[in-house]
Amino acid sequence: MSTIESITLVLALVYSISLLYWSKQKWGAALCGALLMAALVISLHWPLFVGLGLSLLLLPLFNKFQPALAQGGVVNGQRVKGNKANQLKEMIRHALALSMMLVGIQFAINAALLKAEITPWLVRPDIGDAFLPIAGGIELKAILGLGLWDQNHPAAAVMLVVVLLTGLLCKRAFCGWACPLGLAGDYLYSLRKRFIKQELAPPAWLDWILRMIKYLLLAALVLLVFTMPLASIPHYLDGYYHKVADLKMALFFLSPTAISLMCFSLILAIAAWKRQGFCRYICPYGALLGLVSFLSPFKIRRTTEQCLIEGKGMKCDKCTRACPANIIVHTQTTIRSDECQACMNCISACPKKEALHFSTRWGMVMSYRGLTVLVLMLLFMIPLWAYVGGFWHSETPTEIRMMLIQHLNSIGH
Ligand code: SF4
Ligand code: SF4
Structure with missing residues (x-):
């Protein structure tokens, strides 16, 4: 693994772990941190440790600018x-x-x-x-x-x-x-x-x-x-x-x-x-x-009771207009399309935050x-x-x- 690869890899992993931690998923962050440390110790590849040192120095920056x-x-x-x-x-x-x-x-x-x-x-x-x-x-x-x-x-x-x-x-x-x-x-x-x-x-x-x-x-x-x-x-x-x-x-x-x-x-x-x-x-x-x-358990799902269309009898198609893949979102309850890139533009555009989610059919929501x-x-x-x-x-x-x-x-x- 080259020096650039090693440093990029550790920076990305530490950033992900910091996101998990700041999202209050402390156990997830601890597990991922342990996996990372174990890999570093087993490999004893010095650029990985340089990446770790660099990312620890950058942690306050990650925190200050997360994620905007x-x-x-x-x-x-x-x-x-x-x-x-x-x-x-x-x-x-x-x-x-x-x-x-x-x-x-x-x-x-x-x-x-x-x-x-x-x-x-x-x-x-x-x-x-x-x-x-x-x-x-x-x-x-x-x-x-x-x-x-x-x-x-x-x-x-x-x-x-x-x-x-x-x-x-x-x-x-x-x-x-x-x-x-x-x-x-x-x-x-x-x-x-x-x-x-x-x-x-x-x-x-x-x-x-x-x-x-x-x-x-x-x-x-x-x-x-x-x-x-x-x-x-x-x-x-x-x-x-x-x-x-x-x-x-x-x-x-x-x-x-x-x-x-x-x-x-x-x-x-x-x-x-x-x-x-x-x-x-x-x-x-x-x-x-x-x-x-098609096998992914996570899909964009529309909760009709919360949507302005069925819930309030209003006209709305903001989710559809925001979709870069031209998927008609506002008339479906589950987006199964092979073109959906999970970009979440539709969720961001929706004025009713509870109406659209990237979730499983059993209700697990992924932010x-x-x-x-x-x-x-x-x-x-x-x-x-x-x-x-x-x-x-x-x-x-x-x-x-x-x-x-x-x-x-x-x-x-
Ligand atoms: S996640 Fe992106 S691609 Fe998928 S339906 Fe929403 S806007 Fe379209
Ligand atoms: S943008 Fe939100 S409220 Fe509007 S149609 Fe889509 S899901 Fe319903």
């Missing part, structure tokens, strides 16, 4: 003055995007040094394997079918499990609260709205057809993993292609062909055209989370703080324990990567 730090979110292209849920969500999204940017820089420096045949003084960030979902799927198949753990990109399988768990527990909260690509899409969309004010929403039939694209892409990826014979997986995991799958992925984006350039342009155009266009139409991860999220803590714990505590257990760090020797990066173009499956 950032500006409000982007709703229908307008940057709105934020309420607490939006502020916290935007802060988390920006902090995670910033840390991913640092990871990208670290990865690029490491790769450039390898290419120049200089032993890297900056280690490869293992978290970059989160961008290898196919490798993660193949690794999971190897773990489940053969009991075999990959030694080259083990973090890919760990991060796939983390993302699936977020979907299973709290809808597509990963898309709404963590994904840096979704944030980039939001900025692109608001930039477009500055110059072209119209919404340009597609008709419902076209929207439905476009939404199916991401499921087709997901089906193609799942088919790829499922049709790979189990017996051939050890050979694949030990092959040159898998050892440099991260570098091949980087090369794909850095030296695009004419066709991939056209695809990128189309993706950017879709993201600028429609709010959450990339997540809604293209992203196979979004499709996977959309499917898994925006609770959701933040859950998402951060899943995103950081599981990788920390994977690291402690030896299921995180790549064991590919630097010399092998240095040799392979010189022949990247000729390495195939």
